[in-house]
Amino acid sequence: MSVAALDTHPVPSCVHGIHALLDTVPTAAWDGLDPAEVRRLLAEIGRAEARLSAHKMAAARVLEKARKAAANGDGPRPGTGTSTGATISIDFGGDRSGADALVSTAERIEAQTTLIENALAAGVISSKQADLISRVLAKLPDDVTPEQRERCEETLLKDAQRLTLKDLRLRGARITEAYKKTTHDVDADEDEILRRREEEARKKTSFSMWDNNDGTVTGRFTLPEAQGAMLKTALDALAAPHQKVGTVNAATGEHDEVGFGQSYPQRLGHAFATLVEHLPADQLPTNGGVSAVVTVNLDLDTLMGGLKAAGLSDGTRISASEARRLACTAKIAPFVLDGKSLPLDFGTSNRYFDAASRRALEKRDMGCTAPGCDRDARWCEAHHMHPYSITGRTDIRDGALLCSFHHHRAHDQDWSGRIADDGHVEWKLPGSDTWRRNTRWRP
Numbered sequence: 122m123s124v125a126a127l128d129t130h131p132v133p134s135c136v137h138g139i140h141a142l143l144d145t146v147p148t149a150a151w152d153g154l155d156p157a158e159v160r161r162l163l164a165e166i167g168r169a170e171a172r173l174s175a176h177k178m179a180a181a182r183v184l185e186k187a188r189k190a191a192a193n194g195d196g197p198r199p200g201t202g203t204s205t206g207a208t209i210s211i212d213f214g215g216d217r218s219g220a221d222a223l224v225s226t227a228e229r230i231e232a233q234t235t236l237i238e239n240a241l242a243a244g245v246i247s248s249k250q251a252d253l254i255s256r257v258l259a260k261l262p263d264d265v266t267p268e269q270r271e272r273c274e275e276t277l278l279k280d281a282q283r284l285t286l287k288d289l290r291l292r293g294a295r296i297t298e299a300y301k302k303t304t305h306d307v308d309a310d311e312d313e314i315l316r317r318r319e320e321e322a323r324k325k326t327s328f329s330m331w332d333n334n335d336g337t338v339t340g341r342f343t344l345p346e347a348q349g350a351m352l353k354t355a356l357d358a359l360a361a362p363h364q365k366v367g368t369v370n371a372a373t374g375e376h377d378e379v380g381f382g383q384s385y386p387q388r389l390g391h392a393f394a395t396l397v398e399h400l401p402a403d404q405l406p407t408n409g410g411v412s413a414v415v416t417v418n419l420d421l422d423t424l425m426g427g428l429k430a431a432g433l434s435d436g437t438r439i440s441a442s443e444a445r446r447l448a449c450t451a452k453i454a455p456f457v458l459d460g461k462s463l464p465l466d467f468g469t470s471n472r473y474f475d476a477a478s479r480r481a482l483e484k485r486d487m488g489c490t491a492p493g494c495d496r497d498a499r500w501c502e503a504h505h506m507h508p509y510s511i512t513g514r515t516d517i518r519d520g521a522l523l524c525s526f527h528h529h530r531a532h533d534q535d536w537s538g539r540i541a542d543d544g545h546v547e548w549k550l551p552g553s554d555t556w557r558r559n560t561r562w563r564p
C-alpha cells in the first residue's frame with residue numbers, strides 16, 4: 122500500500138486551512154450582522170457541512186477498506202476499535218452509533234449511486250438527503266436496468282432540492298414512476314415497499330413495562346407507524362388543555378387550569394391513563410378463562426364513604442376515593458365486601474349505568490358538568506352523586522357526567538351534587554355554600 126507524502130498531499134493542508142480560518146472568527150462575531158445576511162450565511166454553513174460530510178464519508182471508506190485488508194492479514198490495523206465506527210468514535214465525539222451510520226452510509230452511497238457523492242461534495246444536497254436517496258436506490262426492484270436506475274437517481278436529486286425530507290421519502294416510495302409506464306406498475310412497486318416495511322415493523326413491535334415500586338409503572342414500546350399514528354391522534358385529542366375552569370384546588374386554593382400547568386409529556390401521560398380506563402375490557406378475550414376485566418375489591422363501608430383502602434383484583438392497593446371513582450365507571454366491576462373480605466355483591470349489571478342510561482346521561486348533560494369545564498360527553502365518566510345502595514337500581518337521577526380530571530376532584534374533595542328542578546346537574550364545590558352549574562352545554 123502506498124501512502125502519499127504528507128507535506129504535498131492536499132487533504133491535510135485543506136483540513137488545517139479550515140481550522141486556521143475558523144480560528145480567526147469568534148462566534149460572538151455573528152452579533153451585529155443583518156438578519157437577512159445571517160440567514161443567507163447559515164444556509165451557506167449548511168452547504169459547507171454537507172461538503173465536509175462528503176469528505177468524512179470518503180475518509181470512513183478508506184478506514185473501512187484498511188480494516189478489511191488487515192482482517193485478511195494484509196497491512197496494519199487502522200485503529201484500536203473493534204470496528205471502523207468504534208475507531209472513529211474513540212478518536213472524536215464518542216458517538217458509536219453515529220460513526221457506524223457514517224460508515225454504512227458511505228459504503229451504501231458508493232455501492233448504490235453515481236451522482237450523489239459529487240452532489241454532496243459540491244454542497245448541492247445535505248448528508249441526510251444523500252443518505253435517504255441511497256436507501257431508496259438500494260431498494261429498487263431487482264429487474265431495474267442501469268439506465269432506469271440512473272433516471273431514478275437524477276429525479277431524486279432534482280426533487281431533493283425542492284422537497285422536505287419527509288416528502289422526499291414519500292417521493293422515494295414511488296420513484297419507479299421515473300421509468301415505469303403505467304400507474305399500476307408504480308402502485309404495485311410502492312405497495313411492495315410498504316408491505317415489506319410493515320412486515321419489518323411488525324417484527325420490531327414490542328411492549329414492556331415495569332413497576333417502579335413508588336406507585337407508578339414505567340414502560341417502553343415500539344409500534345408500527347400506523348398504530349403509532351392512531352395512538353398519537355387519540356392522545357393529542359385527549360391531551361388538549363382545558364380552558365381555565367370554575368373549580369378550585371382545595372389544597373392550593375387556586376383555580377384549576379386543567380392541563381395548562383403541565384408539560385406536553387405530562388398531559389399525554391394523563392391522556393394515556395384516561396385511554397386505558399376507557400378500554401372495552403369486558404370485550405377483550407379471556408386469558409385461559411380469567412377475565413380481562415380488573416375488579417375493584419372494596420368494603421361496603423369504603424363504597425359508602427369510609428377511608429379504608431381498597432384493592433384491584435391483581436393485588437394493587439388503591440385509596441378509598443380512587444376506588445369509589447373507579448367503581449363509578451362501567452368498565453371496572455366493583456366487588457363489594459362486608460369488611461371481613463366476604464363478598465356482598467358481585468357487581469351485577471344494574472349497579473352501573475348501562476348503555477341506555479349512559480345515553481340518557483349524555484343527552485341530558487352533553488359534557489362534563491363541573492362549572493366551566495369544556496370536555497364533551499364522549500370522554501366523560503358517569504359519576505354516582507350518592508354512594509348507591511347495595512340493592513338499589515342505578516338511576517340516572519343519581520348520575521352526572523364528569524371528565525376524568527373532575528371525576529378525580531369530585532371523589533377527592535367529596536363534592537355534593539344534585540339535579541335541579543329543570544334537570545340541570547348542580548354542584549356545591551368545596552368552600553362554597555352555593556349550588557353552581559356548568560352553563561357551557563345548556564344555558
Ligand SMILES: [Zn+2]
Pocket residue numbers: 445446449503504505528531532
Ligand atoms: Zn364517581
Ligand SMILES: [Zn+2]
Pocket residue numbers: 489490491494495496523524525526527
Ligand atoms: Zn371536567
